[in-house]
Amino acid sequence: MNILTYIETADGKLKKSALEILSYGAAIASQTGGQLTAIAIGDVQADELAKAGRYGAAKILHANDDKLKQYVGQAYATVVAEAAKNVQADVVVLSNSFSGKGMAPRIAVKLNAAMADGAVALPDTGNGFKVRKTAFSGKAFADVELTSKTKIVTLVPNSYKAVEQAAAGAVETFSPQINDGDFAVKVKEVVKASDKISLPEAEIVVSGGRGLKGPENWGMIEELASLLGAATACSKPVSDTNWRPHSEHVGQTGLAISPNLYIAIGISGAIQHLAGVSSSKTIVVINKDPEAPFFKAADYGIIGDAFEVVPKLIEEVKKFKAANS
Amino acid sequence: MKILVCISHVPDTTSKINFTDDKKSFVTQGIQYIINPSDEIALARALELTEKDGGTVTVINVGDNSTEATIRKALAIGATDAVRVNAAPRDAFFVAKQIAEYAGKNSFDMILCGRESIDYNGSQVPSMVAEMLSLPAVNSVKSLNVEGSTATLDREIEGGKEVVTCPLPCVVSATEGMAEPRIPNMRGIMSARTKPLTVIEPVTAENMQQIVSYDKPQPRTQVKLIDAANVAALVDALHNEAKVI
Ligand SMILES: Cc1cc2nc3c(=O)[nH]c(=O)nc-3n(C[C@H](O)[C@H](O)[C@H](O)COP(=O)(O)OP(=O)(O)OC[C@H]3O[C@@H](n4cnc5c(N)ncnc54)[C@H](O)[C@@H]3O)c2cc1C
Ligand SMILES: Nc1ncnc2c1ncn2[C@@H]1O[C@H](COP(=O)(O)O)[C@@H](O)[C@H]1O
Numbered sequence: 001m002n003i004l005t006y007i008e009t010a011d012g013k014l015k016k017s018a019l020e021i022l023s024y025g026a027a028i029a030s031q032t033g034g035q036l037t038a039i040a041i042g043d044v045q046a047d048e049l050a051k052a053g054r055y056g057a058a059k060i061l062h063a064n065d066d067k068l069k070q071y072v073g074q075a076y077a078t079v080v081a082e083a084a085k086n087v088q089a090d091v092v093v094l095s096n097s098f099s100g101k102g103m104a105p106r107i108a109v110k111l112n113a114a115m116a117d118g119a120v121a122l123p124d125t126g127n128g129f130k131v132r133k134t135a136f137s138g139k140a141f142a143d144v145e146l147t148s149k150t151k152i153v154t155l156v157p158n159s160y161k162a163v164e165q166a167a168a169g170a171v172e173t174f175s176p177q178i179n180d181g182d183f184a185v186k187v188k189e190v191v192k193a194s195d196k197i198s199l200p201e202a203e204i205v206v207s208g209g210r211g212l213k214g215p216e217n218w219g220m221i222e223e224l225a226s227l228l229g230a231a232t233a234c235s236k237p238v239s240d241t242n243w244r245p246h247s248e249h250v251g252q253t254g255l256a257i258s259p260n261l262y263i264a265i266g267i268s269g270a271i272q273h274l275a276g277v278s279s280s281k282t283i284v285v286i287n288k289d290p291e292a293p294f295f296k297a298a299d300y301g302i303i304g305d306a307f308e309v310v311p312k313l314i315e316e317v318k319k320f321k322a323a324n325s
Numbered sequence: 326m327k328i329l330v331c332i333s334h335v336p337d338t339t340s341k342i343n344f345t346d347d348k349k350s351f352v353t354q355g356i357q358y359i360i361n362p363s364d365e366i367a368l369a370r371a372l373e374l375t376e377k378d379g380g381t382v383t384v385i386n387v388g389d390n391s392t393e394a395t396i397r398k399a400l401a402i403g404a405t406d407a408v409r410v411n412a413a414p415r416d417a418f419f420v421a422k423q424i425a426e427y428a429g430k431n432s433f434d435m436i437l438c439g440r441e442s443i444d445y446n447g448s449q450v451p452s453m454v455a456e457m458l459s460l461p462a463v464n465s466v467k468s469l470n471v472e473g474s475t476a477t478l479d480r481e482i483e484g485g486k487e488v489v490t491c492p493l494p495c496v497v498s499a500t501e502g503m504a505e506p507r508i509p510n511m512r513g514i515m516s517a518r519t520k521p522l523t524v525i526e527p528v529t530a531e532n533m534q535q536i537v538s539y540d541k542p543q544p545r546t547q548v549k550l551i552d553a554a555n556v557a558a559l560v561d562a563l564h565n566e567a568k569v570i
Contacts (some may be wrong), residue, residue, distance in 0.1 A: 073452070074461055098482050102464045105417070105452035109378045114533035115417070117447045130537055136351075137443050139342040148533040184461035188477075192485035200483060204569070228570060233501045239501070246467060246501045247481060251502065252338050252443055253362045261569040272338045278542055284559065284569040285548070295548050300562060304553030312556040320560045320570070 001032040001125070004039060004089035006080045007052055008099060016201050017095040019055050019162035021155050024122065025093045026056025026165075032125050035060060037087045037173065041076055042069050046171070053169025055162060059087070061174035067183065073102035075182035081110040082176045089150065091129075092271040095153040097200065104154050113150035120159040120258075120279070137252040137275040157201045158258045159279075199248065202231035204261045205280070207250065209235040209273075210284045211266020211287065211306055215243035220310045221265065233257070235267050251276035266306045269294025286310065326380035326471065328371040329411045329433040331424055331450065332364040332399055333414070333442040333535035334392040348538040360395055363439030365402075365506040367499035370469055371437050372507065374402045378471070380434075381405040385427060389413050393522070400517035407520070412527040417445070421453030422530040429458055434493045435476070440465050440500040448498070455496035464492055467502035 004023040007018035022038060029036040038057035038125040040049060042064065052060045080103060084092050092107060094100035096118050108115040116131040120141065124130040129144055131153055134144040199205065206225040208218060218232075225232045232248060239249040250257055252275035262280035266287065267273060274297050277283070288305050295301045302309050304307050336342070337357040344351055360368070371382045384399040386392050387410040396407045410423040427438055438451040448464070457464035465481035471493070480487045481500055491497075509517070551559045563570045 011332075016484070068347050073464070074455075098465055098480075101448045102452055102462070104457040105421075105449040108418070108449070109421075109453050109456040112531075112533075115447075115449060116534070117449055132540075133514075134537065135445055136336070136342045137446055139541070140344070141542070142445075143537040143540070144534055145537050148531075181459070184495070185463060185489050187487055187489050189488040190482070190485065191488070192482070196484050198483040249487065249501060252512065256446075261563065261567070271341075275338075282563070282569045283545070284563070297545060298548045299545060299567065300559060301548045302551050302553050302556070302559060303550065309553055309556060313559065316557045316560045317570075319557075324564075 001028060001034040001090035002088055003029045003034060003036045003091045003093060004080070004084050004087055004098070005036065005057070006103070007038050007040050008095055008097060009040060009042065009044050009048065012043050012048060013053060014048050015095070016162070017097060017157040020157065020160050021093050021095055022052055022055035022057055024155055024160045024206045025160045026121055028091060028125070029056070031122070034090065035059070037083070037089070038169070039063065039080060039083045041079055042211060049171045050168070054164050054167060056165060056167070057169040059258050060169050060171045062171060063176055064106055064177070067178055070187045071099055072183055072185050073099065073213055074106065074185065077106035077110065078182050079093040079102040079176045079177060081107045084111060084176060086148070091136045091151045091153060094152070094154045100154050104152050108152045111150045111152070112148065113152050114148040115152040116144050116146060117154045119153045119155050122160070123153070124288045132153055134256065134279070138256050138278050139275050154184070156258060158203065158260070197229065197231040199231040199233055199255060202257070204228045204230035205233050205257060205259045206230045206231035206263045206265070206268060207235070208238065208265050209267030210237050218244065220314065224263070224310060224314050224317065227314065227321065235273050267294060268292050269297055326375055327432070327433045328375060328377055328380065328382050329398070330364065330368045330371050330382055330384045330404065331426055331436065331438040332368065332386050332395065333361040333439070334358050334386060334388050335361045335442055335444045338443065342541070343414045344539040344541070345544050346415040350537065358395055360398060360428050361439050361442045362506070363441065363499050364544065366501065366503050367439055368399055368402060368404065369504035369507045370499060373504055374471060383408060384471065385410070385424055387412060387414045387423045387527070396522060398509060400522070401513040401522045402507050403513060405520070407522045409522065410527050411524050415532065416534050417447045417449035417453060418513050418533065419530045421450045421457060423527050424450070425454045425457035426528050427525065428454065432494070436494070436496045438496065438498045440498050451496050451498040460494055460496050461491050461494040462498070465500045466497050467500055469499070469503055472496060488566045500512040525556055
């Protein structure tokens with residue numbers, strides 16, 4: 001099968017999730033005897049385009065029209081659909097990110113393709129094309145069979161490991177047809193905490209709940225997160241009361257994440273919270289109530305007062321880092 | 326303004342999810358159904374906008390007759406009227422096709438959806454509807470304001486937000502922050518009984534996917550408790566045992 005991956009970039013560089021979908025696309029291509037093409041849109045550094053080759057793309061298309069500098073879902077979807085036709089892609093892979101989720105359904109309609117969103121593993125291509133995806137907000141998985149000729153898959157960040165190879169791909173300029181009608185949405189402003197690690201892509205997440213009593217106590221959460229190179233998250237009541245921004249809210253009605261390590265501090269572990277974090281590989285719970293339901297869903301637990309335990313944990317992580325650097 | 330709000334009928338967020346022994350279907354017994362949480366937010370904002378500037382709010386659901394209580398709840402919250410497309414939702418493409426078909430014939434200024442349905446979590450329907458109708462769409466919207474024929478929206482992005490403008494008509498999917506969900510009051514509940522709920526038959530749509538089976542995540546092994554006086558043991562375990570730091 002021929003695979004096309006749309007690789008997202010930030011500030012001209014490939015995102016971590018882009019490396020993951022390249023490796024994922026390369027694996028499907030080699031599993032089925034096809035070729036992987038990547039497409040990047042907008043300003044991307046030349047060495048970053050070349051890097052896509054080392055993660056499995058035989059060919060890297062770069063669409064760099066002036067109009068395409070900023071993400072507009074409708075226009076980007078047109079570009080990717082055109083590229084898919086051009087390289088006769090059987091499967092188009094995108095990240096299950098905000099942008100990916102905006103574009104993929106449009107590409108599916110344009111290519112009359114079935115779509116599996118939120119894939120968490122390589123498809124089974126032995127007999128047909130079956131993909132495992134998340135369902136019921138992390139409470140379950142569904143194996144979905146896609147029977148259309150062309151297929152669209154969006155991959156959950158952190159669910160497939162990026163692997164660098166000793167290979168190179170050819171970079172080509174791609175000049176798609178530009179339809180003015182695709183640019184109805186105009187970006188006025190981007191507000192971003194750029195020094196922060198993106199929550200959906202983070203390998204480690206430190207999360208706080210109502211047990212932390214108030215926004216003034218988040219200093220230690222941020223300190224622990226920055227020591228671990230982690231993103232910060234929170235439970236729903238914490239963002240509902242504006243202690244923390246809504247973009248940090250994880251759970252069934254917030255973001256669903258699957259980091260390698262999730263550290264939950266002062267969070268009770270309600271079913272709606274667990275739904276969004278239960279696919280984390282390792283879960284640590286710090287809670288003063290031994291009966292907190294989160295302990296049943298954790299790998300490691302400390303029963304204790306967060307205001308005593310977290311400062312100690314910060315000290316221990318500092319010691320660990322000093323010893324291991 | 327004439328607004329169409331798409332509502333899906335989903336298991337309550339506290340539901341324990343179970344499947345039949347052959348893993349092929351979801352066990353609906355004992356499950357309470359609700360309006361999908363982000364659709365409730367979309368509905369609340371649609372009502373705020375029409376209360377301010379005048380207009381109507383129509384809700385649409387693609388579902389069999391078991392969804393009528395959920396639709397009546399949307400009417401009780403304040404929607405003007407409702408449409409049910411009489412078919413069990415097969416997949417996102419099928420649902421989007423039904424909504425696009427209805428919306429295409431009944432010119433709305435805005436089609437408001439939720440960010441994702443909490444059962445199948447596709448985040449697919451809104452953009453598919455937009456593509457089928459050749460409309461612009463803005464997804465995961467935290468703030469929506471309309472001035473004349475232009476909407477200004479805050480869209481969620483990784484680690485922040487983007488402020489965009491979009492001409493009407495358009496498709497918008499709502500997330501936390503756009504509005505506070507509303508609870509129906511007694512008068513709303515009474516009037517919902519007599520508000521129009523039209524049932525229409527589905528158009529055909531190609532079937533391109535099916536669910537082969539469902540599975541639940543592996544339960545975790547028993548938690549390892551670490552003494553609060555010995556936090557160093559946690560760091561050690563995370564490094565040497567779990568190998569995550
Ligand atoms: C429709 C719906 C959708 C929802 N969606 C979500 C969602 O997506 N995400 C989400 O998170 N929630 C969601 N919820 C809310 C959820 O049901 C819980 O109410 C919420 O997760 C509880 O947040 P919490 O654990 O921070 O607070 P609490 O339940 O108040 O728990 C606080 C915890 O902190 C502990 N604690 C207190 N003091 C200390 C201390 N000094 N040191 C250590 N521990 C301490 C307590 O023992 C307790 O376990 C949803 C609810 C509904 C109805
Ligand atoms: N069966 C349905 N009937 C009406 N609207 C729906 C239906 N399914 C999904 N939607 C709408 O599409 C949004 C996204 O759903 P999904 O693509 O399933 O995640 C929901 O929040 C609803 O607004």
